[in-house]
Amino acid sequence: MSTTVSQTHASRQPISKHVTAGDALRNHWPEYVMEAAALGAFMISACVFGVLLEHPSSPLNQWLTDEALLRRALGGIAMGLTAIAIFLSPWGKRSGAHMNPAVTLTFWSLGKIATWDALFYIAFQFAGSIAGVALALLLIGPPLQHAAVNYVVTAPGPGGSTVAFVAEFVISALMMSMVLWVSNSRRLSRFTPIFAGTLIATFIAFEAPLSGMSMNPARTVGSGMSAGQWTAVWAYFAAPILAMLSASLFYRLWRGSDQVFCAKLHHHNNQRCIFRCRFGEL
Secondary structure (H helix, E strand, C coil): CCCHHHHHHHHCCCCCCCCCHHHHHHHHHHHHHHHHHHHHHHHHHHHHHHHHHHCCCCHHHHHCCCCHHHHHHHHHHHHHHHHHHHHHCHHHHHHCCCCCHHHHHHHHHCCCCCHHHHHHHHHHHHHHHHHHHHHHHHHHCHHHHCCCCHHHCCCCCCCHHHHHHHHHHHHHHHHHHHHHHHHCCCCCHHHHHHHHHHHHHHHHHHCHHHHCCCCCHHHHHHHHHHHCCCCCHHHHHHHHHHHHHHHHHHHHHHHCHHHCCCCCCCCCCCCCCCCCCCHHHC
């Protein structure tokens, strides 16, 4: 089984209540950096495709001026494929590619990630998102600042912040439900990245008009920091976190907390695992 090395490593990780922040940083800093790099790369891709599809001077935008749904569908496919590539990259396989504080908090609540690891994951996710948009600005320049692109910020649609909150809650709950049910399935676990990428593409195509399709507090902050725009930011923090925690509660009530085997989205690899891992049992 391809997970032997990773699972063996994980099974030897001592689960200590006395691990300090320094211990965690010293031992697991590569995974933290990988989380930052993963979300940073995702944000750069979002900025690039945002300009290509939405800037008025872009040939692609001019060709599809009256085809908003098609532009969103193309953007969704691009970002879904970006996410899948990150999940399946060597770094994504090693860190687990959470790329989202709500995902990390959910696995922490399930007892699959130590507290200091969770805190550092979240800090590096925010840092990676902010750095990714800043780097995209250096690479792309003024087109990223144009009002039609606006650093690909996530903002409520015409329905306002309440509709945005509900929409973000629904898509976040669907995503975490999928992750838990699929990644903990012996038959389907290896396909978790494909399922996740497909949902991202679908949500961008059809849900984006309601909330901008964030599902991720760090992703929202990355764009908001550069744009200086924080419209209904509370919704982009509260909805994903509450939704994913609710999805995990439902999963535990339905299947039991012992049916969560690891916090990685893709575990069919030989990369080390720093989580409280039982994937070998699956």
